[in-house]
Amino acid sequence: MDTTNLHDDQYYVYALLVNDRTGIEEIYSRFSGKVKSFIIKNRGTVAEAAAIFKETLTELFLLTKYKNLELTCPLEPVLLLLCQRKWIKSKEEKEKLFAGVNEDIKKTVAYIEEKIKDSERYKSILSTFTPRCKELIETTFSAGDLDALAKNWKIMPDYMRGKRAECMASLINTAELLKEE
Amino acid sequence: MKYTIKNIARYVEGAMEEREQSYFEDAVAIDPALREEMEFYLDKRSTLRMNMWPDPKKGELVDTLEQMNEKYFSEKGGILSPIKRLLGRKK
Numbered sequence: 001m002d003t004t005n006l007h008d009d010q011y012y013v014y015a016l017l018v019n020d021r022t023g024i025e026e027i028y029s030r031f032s033g034k035v036k037s038f039i040i041k042n043r044g045t046v047a048e049a050a051a052i053f054k055e056t057l058t059e060l061f062l063l064t065k066y067k068n069l070e071l072t073c074p075l076e077p078v079l080l081l082l083c084q085r086k087w088i089k090s091k092e093e094k095e096k097l098f099a100g101v102n103e104d105i106k107k108t109v110a111y112i113e114e115k116i117k118d119s120e121r122y123k124s125i126l127s128t129f130t131p132r133c134k135e136l137i138e139t140t141f142s143a144g145d146l147d148a149l150a151k152n153w154k155i156m157p158d159y160m161r162g163k164r165a166e167c168m169a170s171l172i173n174t175a176e177l178l179k180e181e
Numbered sequence: 182m183k184y185t186i187k188n189i190a191r192y193v194e195g196a197m198e199e200r201e202q203s204y205f206e207d208a209v210a211i212d213p214a215l216r217e218e219m220e221f222y223l224d225k226r227s228t229l230r231m232n233m234w235p236d237p238k239k240g241e242l243v244d245t246l247e248q249m250n251e252k253y254f255s256e257k258g259g260i261l262s263p264i265k266r267l268l269g270r271k272k
Binding site: 019024025032033049053058063066116120123142158161164165166169 | 186
């Protein structure tokens with residue numbers, strides 16, 4: 001993503017990152033109404049609109065924290081499109097939502113959706129790996145104690161790091177191969 | 182030497198020995214394709230990390246979002262709700 005011209009609305013993204021209630025309240029007061037009306041107009045309920053809004057904001061938080069999401073366009077159309085496209089199931093209808101949308105906004109939405117989809121795909125592929133690989137990767141990312149795990153498995157920490165590299169490389173290779181299919 | 186994703190993984194995951202690591206870093210410094218592969222690996226690594234394990238900060242944010250949801254998505258909420266309640270009572 002081109003992040004040379006950060007939009008002022010990056011403020012909202014940081015508000016999510018640091019759990020700043022004032023900023024988050026502003027997001028709700030400015031943007032939740034349109035999401036609510038869209039979902040209700042499309043045969044949804046208020047509760048469903050709330051769930052979609054919350055899920056989308058949580059995804060923005062994750063992308064900001066782990067992928068340094070930086071907005072170069074206003075948040076409102078991005079947020080609205082993300083929620084709308086999440087709600088609408090038909091592929092054609094999803095595409096229609098992009099009609100007349102500015103290229104930068106379209107790119108941002110596509111980027112966010114792709115990263116979220118990728119993350120879910122990786123998670124599901126990892127679930128097919130050996131229990132040892134899963135435990136090793138989970139321990140790594142949950143900041144668990146790898147040395148303690150090595151001790152428990154009765155292997156040397158160096159060997160364990162090698163195994164972790166093998167699991168990671170294999171996971172990425174598998175995920176990319178499946179993506180191409 | 183042609184480096185593969187396995188070599189990159191060994192480097193990032195701290196599985197290379199000192200000399201191998203030094204050769205690899207030299208190669209990264211002069212080979213833009215390898216640098217790109219390395220960025221790809223790191224991107225996928227953070228993708229994997231992103232949504233897989235509980236993040237305490239995410240938990241705190243979700244608490245805030247749930248409170249906001251109650252306020253802004255309440256079925257009872259809205260400017261007209263007192264009138265709707267009154268009308269409801271008359272029925």
